[in-house]
Amino acid sequence: MNKIFLLLLSISTILPLSAQSLREDIAKDKQCSAGYYKLYSYDGTPETPAPAGYEPFYVSHYGRHGSRYMIDEEKYTELVDHLAPADSLGILSQKGKSVLSRLRAIAADGRYRAGELSPIGAMQHRGIGSRLYNRYPKLFSGKGEIDARSTMRVRCVLSMQSFCEAMKEKNPELDVEQSSSLRNSYWLEFFNKDTHDISPDLYKYWKKGLYMWEKKEMLYNNVDVDGMYDQLFAKTQNISKAKKLKFLVKLYDIGNNQKGVGSDINFYDIFSDEDLYWFTVSDSYNQYSERGPNPQAGGINMYYSKLLLEDILTRAQAAVDGNGRVADLRFGHDIDLMALIPMMRINDWYLTGLDPVSTGEKWQISKLTPMAANLQIVFYKNKGDDVLLKVLHNEKEVKLPVPTEQAPYYRWKDFKDFYEKHMASLPEPVTPTFYE
16 A cells, blocks of 8 residues: 555656645745635635626525634643653753743633634624625615524634624614524534434544545655654654654644634744645645545535535525525534535535545645635526526635536526536445545
């Protein structure tokens, strides 16, 4: 298997354009290596005007929560606990002492805040909500009904509130109903074990999937794990390479999170740009495999994501039929968008069959689901009640596999028919690919 993997790595070197692009991005902005911790950005990309005579009447939206603190309290303490004993024995290098000091400051700031929405996260959603209103002021100018729903995670509830508050500030007459419940999670968080009978194979896959071996080998073959880790100590430590890599992955992870909580602490003196490149590629491949369209998952991720698309289609049909609602707003998590977007075959996020390195290059999680990532479907109709729609991913128009002669606009009937047939054609999940 090692020979096969090395062959794939050598093949990936013939992809200089994509590889160079990511390396250049990281050289210009280290945030490009932050994966799903990347701060949301809006560049004001112009939208294609709707065909003459068509006006917006409804928006369907799914948004990931905004920037947050680390998800578990132990993520703030485990790295400190790893280095502190060595510090008490006087065997940390000056760089090791510096890293420990930074980790202690991070842990102090994050204490009792695990999973909490940061002020930056709230501002991200205020910005998205405000821009949505500004793009379609006529749609939101009256007493229109907006239904907003979130999962029960507090960071999602507060993201929803920030988004809706921004719209209400524009027009206090909007009729906005907000709710957070386990029932919402059935559609919005379809990997939630409290609402779904998740296949035991999926839990096993997340621990024993072939991709777990592949992503580690990617780093072992391209990063000086020993050199990076050993620089933190005055002398070489008798510790396995696997444990060293585990520590470095966690250090990379917690460092990526700092911008989102308003901290300037980083570990760029530990990770060179080339190191960041490989950790980024490995991380993106990991997400592609865990929640995305990697065939190794046996189709489980794509199959579960039907629940969310079915909810989108059902609520959209009610709006088309005239229920008077101007928007359905949903607030959840990145992992659900990671499955939904490729299942819907949006842009090229559904591509499969690539080797781990080129997959990590093309399936950059920082572009797919940064903090506050979102999917918006905007519906238009003319006086003859002909309905068109367009889809925006992170506020940029996308291409769909639905036939159309006026992209990025698609007929609602064609859109609905295509995705109903597409979901019906998705095969039942099969056993994922494991390694032992």
